[in-house]
Amino acid sequence: MEPAAVVTLIAVVLVILALVVYLVAVILELRKITAGLDAVIESVGGIVSKSRPVNGVVESINKDLSAGTDLLEGLLDKKAGQDDAAGLVESVFPGAGASVLERQGRTGEVKNIDEVYTRGAVQLARLGRESPLGAGAMSGVALRDATYSSAAARSLYQNPSGPVADEPGGPRHRPRSPTIGTEAPAGGDSASDESSASNRYG
């Protein structure tokens, strides 16, 4: 055999050897990749199955919350008026008043309520005085005696007169918790008293 032929054969064998070695190594790596991807796909499948109901649930939650928002905004519209409603929402959630106006189908500037909503404060004050709200005007005398209005509540305490000291001149303790149950002091409004009170206010 001629030397040139031998060299050619050696070169071809080298090429084939390189191909075999590297391609076998690539095949082994690809098998590792396949095994890794199988493990990853298992976790990805878990992600897909776990996140599948999210859309429906979140849409349902949004629907419920939207219904609640509409309800409260409607109530706010009715009780405070459209202008004040947007302003009140704006005062609590800056920037949200414009959205309220938009939902009302209106445009323009949101009313500036500031920190105190006078009309709401008046209504709350009237609630505190047990005024039959909605039945009477805001003006006029209080329907309950402001001085003795807490007598019924104070009668629930062991010492209605107020804090007492264990020894003369010692620190006075805060009133104890109301005694309820079998040892509760006699007195207080009964159901008939409440019904009579409601009749009085109604």
Next chain:
Amino acid sequence: MTLWWIGNAVLLLVIVPVVAILLRGVLNAAKATGQAVDALRPVAEAASKDLDAVELLNTTQEQVSQTVAVVADYGGSLDTILEDA
């Protein structure tokens, strides 16, 4: 004969190294992909575990429904006790 030797030289000095370089490149890319997949596996497992709390959304949905229902009841009461504008 001279051409044969020239062909042999080209084969040994050019073609064999080029083939080796190309195959090494493919092997390196495959190894890099394998490392990326290995790094991806714990991330996917952690993401799947993070989504375990999604089941609680059903509870959240029920709570929201109940809360909205309670708010609706309070709204009715407020509608009664508060004056309209």
